[in-house]
Amino acid sequence: MDETVLETTAPDDITAEYAPSELTQPAKLSTRVRLRVGAKSDLGRVRENNEDKFEYYIPQDDAVLAARGSAFLVCDGMGGHAAGQIASELAAKTFIDVYYSHSAEEPIEAIIAAIRAANRYVLDVGRSVQGRRGMGTTLTALIIRENSIWVGQAGDSRLYRLREGKCERLTRDHTFVEESIRFGSMTKEEAEVHPHRHVLTRAVGAEDLLVPDVEKHDLLAGDRFILCSDGLTNHVSDAAIGEAMSRLGPSELAWFLIGLALQDGGSDNTTVLSVFVDGLDPVEPEADAE
Numbered sequence: 001m002d003e004t005v006l007e008t009t010a011p012d013d014i015t016a017e018y019a020p021s022e023l024t025q026p027a028k029l030s031t032r033v034r035l036r037v038g039a040k041s042d043l044g045r046v047r048e049n050n051e052d053k054f055e056y057y058i059p060q061d062d063a064v065l066a067a068r069g070s071a072f073l074v075c076d077g078m079g080g081h082a083a084g085q086i087a088s089e090l091a092a093k094t095f096i097d098v099y100y101s102h103s104a105e106e107p108i109e110a111i112i113a114a115i116r117a118a119n120r121y122v123l124d125v126g127r128s129v130q131g132r133r134g135m136g137t138t139l140t141a142l143i144i145r146e147n148s149i150w151v152g153q154a155g156d157s158r159l160y161r162l163r164e165g166k167c168e169r170l171t172r173d174h175t176f177v178e179e180s181i182r183f184g185s186m187t188k189e190e191a192e193v194h195p196h197r198h199v200l201t202r203a204v205g206a207e208d209l210l211v212p213d214v215e216k217h218d219l220l221a222g223d224r225f226i227l228c229s230d231g232l233t234n235h236v237s238d239a240a241i242g243e244a245m246s247r248l249g250p251s252e253l254a255w256f257l258i259g260l261a262l263q264d265g266g267s268d269n270t271t272v273l274s275v276f277v278d279g280l281d282p283v284e285p286e287a288d289a290e
Contacts, residue, residue, distance in 0.1 A: 224276045
């Protein structure tokens with residue numbers, strides 16, 4: 001790598017802009033989420049460097065858990081000559097930094113601010129550093145807080161949920177072909193062989209104003225999630241993903257799914273981050289001191 005300096009966190013001016021103050025009132029934890037996590041990232045059989053990045057943060061402090069929950073994300077960088085690797089690294093670190101320091105009461109505002117801060121940072125580095133122009137990354141984020149989850153999405157990495165035996169994708173790909181399918185101008189069969197099927201319509205670092213998808217869903221004990229880059233979904237079907245999610249533990253699942261992608265050709269870097277919800281335990285309120 002020809003870099004001399006590689007920063008992996010957002011500069012102070014970005015953190016300050018998107019995190020104006022601490023939460024004014026410490027949140028009280030009412031539900032403790034019991035989690036198991038597994039992860040693996042693989043170079044694949046074709047690429048010479050890994051542009052994927054996964055990251056997660058599980059706070060120990062109850063007030064932080066109540067306000068922000070636990071964060072999990074996968075980024076898939078692009079740009080060549082190590083630029084994609086740097087873009088995914090910068091985006092992941094910036095998201096975590098800004099999300100946990102933002103003052104908003106609800107996670108949705110902090111998620112949007114964190115993705116936009118990551119977008120600005122990747123854009124700034126791409127414009128100012130020789131050899132980084134045009135770099136960018138996908139970003140798929142899962143926030144688990146008490147009885148709910150929030151999903152943030154830019155690009156075509158994915159989040160799947162297995163609930164009561166049913167596997168469902170909770171994200172939409174920001175690609176030319178998927179948007180064409182939604183608008184009715186292309187069929188799924190046509191999309192599978194279209195020459196522009198990997199062209200992104202939204203990504204971190206692609207343009208000044210990024211509008212991410214952010215959605216809220218309920219959370220149940222027993223829910224299982226995976227976040228993954230398209231190195232998995234280019235080779236492994238949704239049906240095969242769901243079947244594996246139903247029978248394997250989180251670490252076994254990540255290794256097994258990446259193994260399937262490699263067996264099918266491993267044409268890209270592949271990352272799988274597994275998050276299993278083993279329980280939602282009520283937290284007894286503390287008695288007021290007399």
